[in-house]
Amino acid sequence: MLQKISKNITWVGKTDWNLKKFHGHEFSTFKGTTYNSYLIRDEKTALIDTVWKPYAKEFVENLKNEIDIDEIDYIIINHAEIDHSGALPELMELIPDKPIYCTQNCISSLKGHYHKDWNFVQVETGQKLSLGKKELIFIEAMMLHWPDSMFCYLTGNNILFSSDAFGQHYASECLFNDLVDKCELSIEAIKYYANILTPFSRLVAQKIDELIGLKLPLDMICPSHGIIWRDEPMQIVNKYLEWAGDYQEEQILILYDTMWNGTGLLAESIKDGLKEELDESCAVKILNTSTIDKSEIITEVFKSKMVLFGSPTVNSGILSSMASIFELIKGLRFKGKKAAAFGCFGWSGESIEILNSLIKEAGFELIDNGYSCLWEPDDMTLKQVRKYAKKYIPGGG
Numbered sequence: 001m002l003q004k005i006s007k008n009i010t011w012v013g014k015t016d017w018n019l020k021k022f023h024g025h026e027f028s029t030f031k032g033t034t035y036n037s038y039l040i041r042d043e044k045t046a047l048i049d050t051v052w053k054p055y056a057k058e059f060v061e062n063l064k065n066e067i068d069i070d071e072i073d074y075i076i077i078n079h080a081e082i083d084h085s086g087a088l089p090e091l092m093e094l095i096p097d098k099p100i101y102c103t104q105n106c107i108s109s110l111k112g113h114y115h116k117d118w119n120f121v122q123v124e125t126g127q128k129l130s131l132g133k134k135e136l137i138f139i140e141a142m143m144l145h146w147p148d149s150m151f152c153y154l155t156g157n158n159i160l161f162s163s164d165a166f167g168q169h170y171a172s173e174c175l176f177n178d179l180v181d182k183c184e185l186s187i188e189a190i191k192y193y194a195n196i197l198t199p200f201s202r203l204v205a206q207k208i209d210e211l212i213g214l215k216l217p218l219d220m221i222c223p224s225h226g227i228i229w230r231d232e233p234m235q236i237v238n239k240y241l242e243w244a245g246d247y248q249e250e251q252i253l254i255l256y257d258t259m260w261n262g263t264g265l266l267a268e269s270i271k272d273g274l275k276e277e278l279d280e281s282c283a284v285k286i287l288n289t290s291t292i293d294k295s296e297i298i299t300e301v302f303k304s305k306m307v308l309f310g311s312p313t314v315n316s317g318i319l320s321s322m323a324s325i326f327e328l329i330k331g332l333r334f335k336g337k338k339a340a341a342f343g344c345f346g347w348s349g350e351s352i353e354i355l356n357s358l359i360k361e362a363g364f365e366l367i368d369n370g371y372s373c374l375w376e377p378d379d380m381t382l383k384q385v386r387k388y389a390k391k392y393i394p395g396g397g
């Protein structure tokens, strides 16, 4: 349902309650998502972004109910990814000559996606577009999270349209942060950052510094997904600054996969050893990489100061779920985290060496050569592992 977010701005996006996977099957979206698009009316009318392609017809029909499409003067595309530009072809069929304001990289991306030579107007940071009484100020946001990404700021309403930054995959008919469950919102916001923005943390911090330096009054942040930050919008900006600073909590994560539960028993004993050594302010979590959702695992890695990776040796390698999670972890380029490996083996025992190598390749600090166990651990071995685990804590053991 279209909703006004202020007298002159209507949210014309799509709430996708049923979406459970995003970016193919890479990112779980248990709470659905929204594709936010905004229609700004002044003496001129501007449309910011569209929605994902499957909802293109619905989007254009809704727009037609809201406005005579010919009355749209400007289209602003903050980001070319399909979830925001997917309805452009449908829209441009009706208004083929209307100008599309976006970055140079966005023009390349849109041409690459849709193979159309629309009326593109390239914009750069600091350029302004007058809508009458108010104006849009463009702020390039390269690699947050694509080369084409851009923010724009609406004077008068004091709104930052922030593209994917500050977003969440969180469907709700309540558009504003003061109207939704704060815990759910917070969980989805950190999951979004951990899985999408982590590799670009240095740029996130720089961009926020740049925005703060502009000294623009801020009444709302309108991202491209999820809830609009209306109540204390700086709260999410401050969270982003915290997350961009090699974030970690008092948490140790044990990630493992297991065939006949030998490595699973090691994981449990490591957890017990750590809990005996740590004070209760430090959380210890155990997740099985073959059963727990990978985006949830990434969020827990993001929050952890240390990750202990366990896999038995199989076919001279490691279990596939562990190899797969490392592929994600490597790409996200976490910083400032410690790690070590453990696992059972029957004869050749390569898993520890492979895990150690993956740990280093992923940019973690390898704090130990790893703990391996021949065949199934017996009670004596499990006691030994509990003791061994204490070595992972500075001053422990």
Ligand code: FEO
Pocket: 079, 081, 082, 083, 084, 145, 146, 164, 224, 225
């Ligand atoms: Fe929501 Fe980068 O697209």
